[in-house]
Amino acid sequence: MPEQKRLSLAGIGCGSRTRTYMKLAMEQKDRYRIAAAADPVKQRTEAVRDFAPEEERDSIRLFKDAASLLEEPRLADVAIIGTQDDYHYAPCKKAMELGYHVLLEKPIAKTLKEALELRDLARQLKRRVAVCHVLRYTQFYRTLKKIIASGEIGDVITFNANEGVGAWHFAHSFVRGHWGNSKTSTPMIVAKCCHDMDILYWLMGRRKCLSVASFGELTFFTKKTLSSPRPERCTDWTTPVGEDPWDARKYATDDECKRWLGMVYDRAQEATAEEICEWLETSPWGRDYLQCDNDQPDHQVSIMRFEGGLTGTFTMTAFEQGRHIEVYGTKGKIRAGAFYKENGPGEITVTPHFGGKTRVVELEELAGGYQGHGGGDWGLVEALYDDMLTVPSPADMTTSIEESAHSHVMAFATEHARLTGQVVDVAEFERRVMRGELDY
Numbered sequence: 031m032p033e034q035k036r037l038s039l040a041g042i043g044c045g046s047r048t049r050t051y052m053k054l055a056m057e058q059k060d061r062y063r064i065a066a067a068a069d070p071v072k073q074r075t076e077a078v079r080d081f082a083p084e085e086e087r088d089s090i091r092l093f094k095d096a097a098s099l100l101e102e103p104r105l106a107d108v109a110i111i112g113t114q115d116d117y118h119y120a121p122c123k124k125a126m127e128l129g130y131h132v133l134l135e136k137p138i139a140k141t142l143k144e145a146l147e148l149r150d151l152a153r154q155l156k157r158r159v160a161v162c163h164v165l166r167y168t169q170f171y172r173t174l175k176k177i178i179a180s181g182e183i184g185d186v187i188t189f190n191a192n193e194g195v196g197a198w199h200f201a202h203s204f205v206r207g208h209w210g211n212s213k214t215s216t217p218m219i220v221a222k223c224c225h226d227m228d229i230l231y232w233l234m235g236r237r238k239c240l241s242v243a244s245f246g247e248l249t250f251f252t253k254k255t256l257s258s259p260r261p262e263r264c265t266d267w268t269t270p271v272g273e274d275p276w277d278a279r280k281y282a283t284d285d286e287c288k289r290w291l292g293m294v295y296d297r298a299q300e301a302t303a304e305e306i307c308e309w310l311e312t313s314p315w316g317r318d319y320l321q322c323d324n325d326q327p328d329h330q331v332s333i334m335r336f337e338g339g340l341t342g343t344f345t346m347t348a349f350e351q352g353r354h355i356e357v358y359g360t361k362g363k364i365r366a367g368a369f370y371k372e373n374g375p376g377e378i379t380v381t382p383h384f385g386g387k388t389r390v391v392e393l394e395e396l397a398g399g400y401q402g403h404g405g406g407d408w409g410l411v412e413a414l415y416d417d418m419l420t421v422p423s424p425a426d427m428t429t430s431i432e433e434s435a436h437s438h439v440m441a442f443a444t445e446h447a448r449l450t451g452q453v454v455d456v457a458e459f460e461r462r463v464m465r466g467e468l469d470y
């Protein structure tokens with residue numbers, strides 16, 4: 031049998047996400063090969079190189095940043111773009127122009143206008159651009175999609191969906207972290223919930239969202255919550271560690287908090303508690319969670335109307351953990367997600383309206399026990415090969431930029447609805463952004 035082609039990868043921005051994908055790709059060395067890596071932090075490009083088999087490491091080109099990698103002619107089949115939200119557009123555009131296909135982290139770009147430009151460029155240059163909507167690759171959502179598509183609950187009429195970001199995760203990422211300030215990243219409903227917009231659009235059979243209304247505020251994670259003054263850094267607090275549940279010193283003492291630290295501090299696992307505390311003295315993650323420069327809402331509710339009369343609600347909150355959804359059809363209903371997993375009778379249940387019992391759906395275990403994003407990271411890497419090489423066209427990819435762009439329109443339109451208090455016509459919103467009449 032002829033040897034199968036190995037898909038070559040160039041990592042641009044070798045932070046937490048790109049390293050995750052590269053590591054998983056190197057578990058399938060017969061299908062993937064690392065060709066290059068770029069990041070201003072040298073250890074991160076070296077870490078990517080070191081995932082590769084020893085005999086291939088010398089041939090892997092390492093670069094100090096995206097621009098220097100992209101000055102060269104194309105070095106790989108696929109560029110993985112895992113830089114921060116405000117630096118997706120330029121490397122993605124350049125990579126496509128050089129002939130790369132792209133695995134692009136979400137959000138597609140910092141602004142909707144740029145995201146739509148990248149979608150149009152991919153179309154024009156016939157590049158395959160997959161957006162990392164990892165939820166689509168999880169067993170949980172694949173199973174839900176199958177049930178809905180099978181017609182078991184009839185025609186879907188309405189749904190309620192909830193995304194519980196999680197109290198510590200919210201403070202880590204959306205108060206102290208990279209996405210705390212919408213001006214330097216993207217609005218919460220884009221930064222975090224573009225995944226939800228995408229999954230809802232996909233689950234509901236790609237029925238486009240027509241209009242949206244939304245309310246949400248930053249209520250708790252703000253200076254207004256402080257009852258009396260205290261030092262701006264938790265490392266200067268004199269209270270017992272952990273007395274306050276969001277005390278940053280817990281990064282040094284609590285394993286779950288340390289896991290989050292690992293995403294932003296390369297030495298999180300091996301560093302001593304003293305080293306971590308020293309690092310926290312100057313790092314954004316050492317700040318009091320009530321005295322940061324954050325502006326993202328910590329709760330937001332949205333109501334949406336889709337093609338075919340479908341309606342839905344979506345709630346994002348810092349004060350719940352995990353996603354859950356109820357889908358109501360003409361023949362039955364589905365209840366699914368973290369809440370039901372914890373409170374029974376099962377993570378996914380299907381209940382017919384007339385006669386018949388509630389069916390508890392068993393989820394298949396993922397090979398290798400991959401749990402990142404419910405197995406989504408593993409599923410994404412698994413699918414990347416076919417998405418880039420064998421499916422007939424970009425329309426057959428698991429998450430093409432073409433589809434993802436609609437979820438970004440939904441998300442930015444939802445933010446516009448929240449900020450203006452209006453019901454927003456989604457298609458008209460997209461046209462106005464493209465004409466430059468609205469600045470998103």
Ligand SMILES: NC(=O)c1ccc[n+]([C@@H]2O[C@H](COP(=O)([O-])OP(=O)(O)OC[C@H]3O[C@@H](n4cnc5c(N)ncnc54)[C@H](O)[C@@H]3O)[C@@H](O)[C@H]2O)c1
Binds near residue numbers: 070135163
């Ligand atoms: N798909 C998902 O579920 C998911 C989850 C988390 C984050 N994300 C997204 O992934 C992206 C990356 O997130 P992360 O957590 O890996 O961030 P990160 O900060 O760990 O990684 C970003 C990397 O880019 C590097 N970088 C900065 N400037 C650069 C330049 N000029 N050239 C090359 N590299 C440069 C940084 O040094 C860093 O290593 C973000 O856009 C984020 O929103 C997606």
